[in-house]
Each structure stands twice: as structure tokens, then as C-alpha cells.
Amino acid sequence: MSAIHPPALATMFAESLVYDRDLRDAALGDLAEDFAVKCESNGASAARAWYWSQVMRSVLPLSMMSLRRAGFTGWLRLIATVAVGYIVLAVLVVISGNLFMGVATNAISLYSLISLALGAGSAIIAGYLTARLGGKTPMLAALSLGVLCISISMLMFVYADGTDGSPLWYRIALALIVLPSTVCGAMLRSRQVK
């Protein structure tokens, strides 16, 4: 038997996708079993790539299954949770932006990098909170929050370009880190529950 283990980050992400413990064990056990077989036949790198691809391709079906099982109230809860998460994130970003962006310039400065780190931290907190309130669909709620933030950032690029005084690179960077950060928050929540 191979001593190589499946990618821990992918496993952690997959664990937070399925709320039902039995189903989670069954799906992740299957992946671990096939990963060992792929390690033997195709090598560790190919097996890791296959594992990641399986997890990423399972995000939508597993999330939608959890939501379908949660029923109509699950949909309502998801919408309310994402709205709360977005408000919390917006408040945190405004506070952290006010702390540091006043001295930010178009050049990458220490202050703007700190502000960006605070933005990522805010998104992690909002992702965690969203996952915590998300009931049976914690990761779906955090993913939805991330997608909502990216969509609003893109709209702001088009309709409010530069009106908040922040440099363009900062807004692009913030839009790029928001989804991984909210996912990270949901994974922290998942670890806590486990």
C-alpha cells in the first residue's frame, strides 16, 4: 500500500462541502481508496492532480445536493446568510481601508499591503461567520459570498472606477483574494465542527 496521503488541503476543502457525516466519510473514503490505486499505477503527482480535479468537479453537485436536502428554508437561509456575511465584510473592509488607505498611493507601499492583508483577514472572518450561520450548506454560503463580492467588485470597476480613491492594483488584488479568503474562513469553521 502506498504511504503517500491525498492532498490535505483538498481533503479539508472536500470535508467542508458535505454536511452529512456518513456521506462525507463515504465520498472521501472512496477518493482515498482511488488515490492509493492511482499512486501505484500513475505516480504520486498524477494521483494528486486527479484528486484535486475530483474535488473541484464535485463542488457544484455536492453543494447543490446539500441545498436540495435543506429544502426551501435552506434557500432562504442561504440568501439571508450571504447578505449578513456581505454586510459584515463591507463594514470590516471600510474600517480597515480607513485605517490605511488614506496614505496609499498608486505604488505598492507597505501601508497598502497591510490594508490588503486586513482585507483578506476581513474576508476570512466574514467567510467563517457565513459558514457558521449557513446551516447545512456552510461551504456553499461562503462560496456564494465570495462570488457575490467578486461580482460587485467587477460592477464597481465599470460604474465607479476610482471614486473610492484606492489604486487600481489594490482593487484587483482585493477582488482576487476575496474568494480564497472566504473559502478559508469556511474551512476553519469546518475544522472547528469536526
Added chain:
Amino acid sequence: MRLPGIGELELAVLLSVARNGDDAYGAVVRRDLSARANRDYAVGAIYTTLQRLEDKALVSSEMSEPTAVRGGRAKRCYRVTAAGSKALRRARELSSAMWKGVPAHMAPA
């Protein structure tokens, strides 16, 4: 004749569960379908389909003991129910009825 009320992937998964008997669990079904359809099915798609079949009472499931090769995780073993067997028979009858009269060069060998 009424349709069995199951989709194409649901029928394929149900047939795979029937084929694999007592050894039918997610990984076996996924490997079986991937080999037959020549495509790598996602584990999420298989479990979503199995869950739908279970919701329709066409399969039943039970958890096995955890094993080391699965990272200490248990299997969820599936079995075709009486309603599932009936749905398979109806799907077969429907398919046969639909193929009747199709010219030989268009029919599967």
C-alpha cells in the same frame, strides 16, 4: 406505458448497483461507469445520483466498518430495492418497445 421517472445517469447508476450486488459502493460504481462510458465521473456526481435514487426509494444503503485503505473512513454500501428492480424492468421494457421497428443498420449490435 409510463416512464420509470429516472434520468439517464440515474438509470446507469442503478444498473451499476444491480451489477455489483453486495459490493456496490460509491468507488465501485464510479469505476464501473467510468470504464463503461470511457469518461472519469466525479465522485460528487455519483453520490448526488445515489442520493436521488435513495430519495426515490429505488436503492437503500448502509454504512460498513471503517478501513485503513480508505483513510479510516467507512463505505456506504448500496442495494437495489424492490421498487428499484421494478423501475429497471420498466426501463428495459420501454427501451425494447422504443427500439422496435428501427432499421437494423441503426440498431445496436
